[in-house]
Amino acid sequence: xxxxxxxxxxxxxxxxxxxxxxxxxxxxxxxxxxxxxxxxxxxxxxxxxxxxxxxxxxxxxxxxxxxxxxxxxxxxxxxxxxxxxxxxxxxxxxxxxxxxxxxxxxxxxxxxxxxxxxxxxxxxxxxxxxxxxxxxxxxxxxxxxxxxxxxxxxxxxxxxxxxxxxxxxxxxxxxxxxxxxxxxxxxxxxxxxxxxxxxxxxxxxxxxxxxxxxxxxxxxxxxxxxxxxxxxxxxxxxxxxxxxxxxxxxxxxxxxxxxxxxxxxxxxxxxxxxxxxxxxxxxxxxxxxxxxxxxxxxxxxxxxxxxxxxxxxxxxxxxxxxxxxxxxxxxxxxxxxxxxxxxxxxx
Ligand SMILES: [Zn+2]
Ligand SMILES: [Zn+2]
Numbered sequence: 236x237x238x239x240x241x242x243x244x245x246x247x248x249x250x251x252x253x254x255x256x257x258x259x260x261x262x263x264x265x266x267x268x269x270x271x272x273x274x275x276x277x278x279x280x281x282x283x284x285x286x287x288x289x290x291x292x293x294x295x296x297x298x299x300x301x302x303x304x305x306x307x308x309x310x311x312x313x314x315x316x317x318x319x320x321x322x323x324x325x326x327x328x329x330x331x332x333x334x335x336x337x338x339x340x341x342x343x344x345x346x347x348x349x350x351x352x353x354x355x356x357x358x359x360x361x362x363x364x365x366x367x368x369x370x371x372x373x374x375x376x377x378x379x380x381x382x383x384x385x386x387x388x389x390x391x392x393x394x395x396x397x398x399x400x401x402x403x404x405x406x407x408x409x410x411x412x413x414x415x416x417x418x419x420x421x422x423x424x425x426x427x428x429x430x431x432x433x434x435x436x437x438x439x440x441x442x443x444x445x446x447x448x449x450x451x452x453x454x455x456x457x458x459x460x461x462x463x464x465x466x467x468x469x470x471x472x473x474x475x476x477x478x479x480x481x482x483x484x485x486x487x488x489x490x491x492x493x494x495x496x497x498x499x500x501x502x503x504x505x506x507x508x509x510x511x512x513x514x515x516x517x518x519x520x521x522x523x524x525x526x527x528x529x530x531x532x533x534x535x536x537x538x539x540x541x542x543x544x545x546x547x548x549x550x551x552x553x554x555x556x557x558x559x560x561x562x563x564x565x566x567x568x569x570x571x572x573x574x575x576x577x578x579x580x581x582x
Contacts, residue, residue: 239356244282255361263365294356295349370531389528391417407471410478
């Protein structure tokens, strides 16, 4: 089968590989019916993911159909449509039992798919710990509706959850890229008093305005002033930072009111400075880290009930054979791209 592969720094390409086989008793083989490209794939391509293994098939956002299951896979059956979780987790270790699956102690635990083990920009993928790593897609939910469940939508859901949003809150979300958009729609599930999205790209600001007219949208230059104007100078009750620049990190704590929760979802290229003397008395709570993507069943239920819809984020569609073109578009942010759906060539 054709597998889009991390060959070397700066170089992804198709490699012919055999169809994956079951290795462990709780593995499953999934035939991929749709996948996507994530910013983390670009980080691998650019050589900035130290753990990424050369020669692995890339891709960790996907849905598909269960083709084969090992004898210990109890929660799934052949032919079932499933969303694949970006994180591999055993479900039994110290961290998994507490819901902190990103830190699963299993050797394959955490983000392994499309990074340390073969991922999904291909035709078939082996999923370790399939009982926890695959979630059945409810009838009536399409592949496009379910596509982001295991990765960016899980991230947005987790970010909104750990931000402890209450109905009185003014929530500021910094960054309206794909993960920022997912954080936005998951924040909406908590019904805060007001949501403000800060984004530097004018096309992305327009995209948010067109989809969610009830959300206030500002540029970074106007953000602090705007937040102060709507909060009696207090600042935002909750800040979710998804943009990942030095400026956006600074804006996140500056825009927060005293005693706010500041949730850092973004990945940064370099360390950030917390000027604690300037913050003294502000009593902020910072939450940082990588998603614990263990709410996929709840997310799929919310999709099936119409509370979550990420399909407007799919702005482009490509067959697998033309995935290099899709990467070029995504990497250079051409043509207003937000997310791309990759489908098998036979479709
Ligand atoms: Zn991702
Ligand atoms: Zn575990």
